[in-house]
Amino acid sequence: ALAGLDLKAEINRLRKEKNAVILAHYYQDPALQDIADFVGDSLDLSRKAAATEAEVIAFCGVKFMAEVAKILSPNKIVVLPDLAAGCSLEDSCPPEDFARFRRAHPDHISLTYINCSAAVKAESDIIVTSSSAEKIINQLPADQKILFAPDKHLGAWLNRKTGRDMLLWDGTCIVHEKFSVTELLKLKAQHPAAPVLAHPECPAAILDLAHYIGATSGILDYALNSPEQTVIVATEPNIIHQMQLKAPHKTFIGAPGADGNCGCNTCPYMALNTMEKLYIALRDLSPRIEVPEDVRIKAKISLDRMLEMAG
Ligand code: 13P
Ligand code: SF4
Secondary structure, three states: OOOOOOHHHHHHHHHHHOOEEEEEEOOOOHHHHHHOOEEEOHHHHHHHHHHOOOOEEEEEOOHHHHHHHHHHOOOOEEEOOOOOOOOHHHHOOOHHHHHHHHHHOOOOEEEEEOOOOHHHHHOOOEEEOOOOHHHHHOOOOOOOOEEEEOEHHHHHHHHHHHOOOOEEOOEOOOOHHHEOHHHHHHHHHHOOOOOEEEOOOOOHHHHOOOOEEOOHHHHHHHHHHOOOOEEEEEOOHHHHHHHHHHOOOOEEEEOOEOOOOOHHHOOOOHHHOOHHHHHHHHHHOOOEOOOOHHHHHHHHHHHHHHHHHHO
């Protein structure tokens, strides 16, 4: 039924008609990044969602991100083009198991990565993103005992960076776990001058090969500002779209998986959102994100702490 529609024009029309803002994560399909009012990392997107005056937030990202938008802006309609756009980290941390983990360690506070469900946020003390975690940890007393969930690689990297000994939940991102050390070493040998930029969701063996480790926003800044002509990017490859837009003269190479190709690292959840589904979401104001009010109020406390401590 959508055949022949000019999706770009229709989305632009609906955005005005519905007083909507379109937010997109760097891992979204380039067409969605291009039509968004704002593209950013998880922290930037949370801030935008909290501050927007629009009546509708069309969130091109995964479900936990759209939930954050709803938690911070409960009076707005928040739509997600595909409700099945989840996250392996969220899946690894069911709320009941998380509550049990907390009960087993009553003397620990819980610092929780934003990649989790609203219910887990509601049971957490402070939420962090990869761009804000270090700054937030450094504001906590040195002897403060901390649980960190759900990403064990991000947690291990934060332990190394901050000298803490946080207890780690056993979750991983299926995308960042797929990079191959052998193939990355081969690629580095072919491009000896190229810095490797990696997201801290990567396992330690990949991070050990990186020149810069940081959130998507940090990786993007480094890629744009580094003097090297060629850069190797160890995170979801759709971020390369922003790099190419802003520095078309440079060469950006996605870090390889076991097959030597970077495409295998595309996030399958992020990829569920498409221009067609964004059009339908704006047209029908559905599918909507709803968060039960008791969960929302508790989750907002831990999210507000993040926004406050991240500065
Ligand atoms: P950031 O954009 O905060 O670095 O998060 C990356 C990510 O994996 C989101 O799912
Ligand atoms: Fe989750 Fe990994 Fe996809 Fe990010 S890239 S949404 S952490 S599965």
